[in-house]
Amino acid sequence: MITSDMKISQILRDYPELIAVFVRISPHFKKLENKFLRKTLASRVNLNQAAAVAGINPQELISELNKSINPRFDMTLINKEIKIEENLVNDKPGFIENLSDDKIILLDVRPILNLGKDPFLDIMAKVKELKSEQVLVILNSFEPVPLYSVLANKGFEHWTEKENDVYKVYFFKPKENQLKSNPRQAENSLTEMNFENVIELDVRELPPPEPMMKILESLSKIDDKTVLLVHHHREPVMLYPKLEERGFSAITNKINENYFKVMIFRKDTINR
Structure with a gap:
């Protein structure tokens, strides 16, 4: 049985024929046809996150996948286990409107994805280069939901907006957390x-x-x-x-x- 917490890579390793089902459900999943992206991106994303990225209901996705491998599948068996990712739309932080060019580090990952490559290392390289009070702005063709938790673990908050078909994600460290998030400077950091x-x-x-x-x-x-x-x-x-x-x-x-x-x-x- 396929559940919401299973990694996409695990599902496709066990049921490679489900690639066609993913693509049928959402054109976004066409990237799974690329062997390299399937190996890298899919290994970091679970089914619940994938549904959020594609903008579809996770119950529908899980139901379709399970029915493809078991026509008698009963969705009520796992409905209670599914957590719907809700990306709440908050007001745009005021400081973003007043950012000067020298405070913005822009990374458009769409060309990288179009080449069939994983932009994760490029993103982390930019994060590493960020100076105090700089903001990383990522442009993507889909909302990078799994990235939110990765950078949150490094002390970053985010704000996301969609312009036409482009997602624009601002990653920043709140001023009160800038000192605390630096393990060399924070007096209360774990050692x-x-x-x-x-x-x-x-x-x-x-x-x-x-x-x-x-x-x-x-x-x-x-x-x-x-x-x-x-x-x-x-x-x-x-x-x-x-x-x-x-x-x-x-x-x-x-x-x-x-x-x-x-x-x-x-x-x-x-x-x-």
Whole structure:
């Protein structure tokens, strides 16, 4: 049975014939016909998020998919488990209207997607370059719902507007959170000293994809009193969404160009 929390990649791995069903339901899912995008984007997006991105009702999507593999499927079995993503339309933050050009970092990801590539690394590179009070503005042909939680984990809020067929998403850090979100400057930031147990993992000499594999394998050792301290040769931007979906957070400190210390801990640790 297909449920709302299943990743698109998992569904298509088990039922590859459902690509045609996705495309029939919404032209937005035509991107799934691209093998590269199917491998990258679909691995980060669950069915509930995919429905929100495509602007369709998740119950209808889940019902159609399940009926395609089981004509006798009873939707009432999982209706109560479905959470409809509601992206509330709030008033446009006043400061956005008065942003000067030097405060706006614009990234149009549509050409990247049109080439059949995943824009995630380009987005994270721009996030890394943002200076204090700068705002990242992303232009996309669809609403990037999964990106909201990834950047929220890094201290960003967002505001989204749609102009014709283009989504314009502003990512920014509230002034009161700018100091707190910087682990080097915040007096109350978590450090390894906040934990009773520290597990250290040095992956600097390992070739890809071994660093990520070693880190993910080590997550099972982390509890509320334990932090995983990773010594890495670069910022592991592709790791963040995988940690997010598993219930972990990460704070990364750049020591020098070839050395990053990544502190990984359970999300609920923040509220201790």
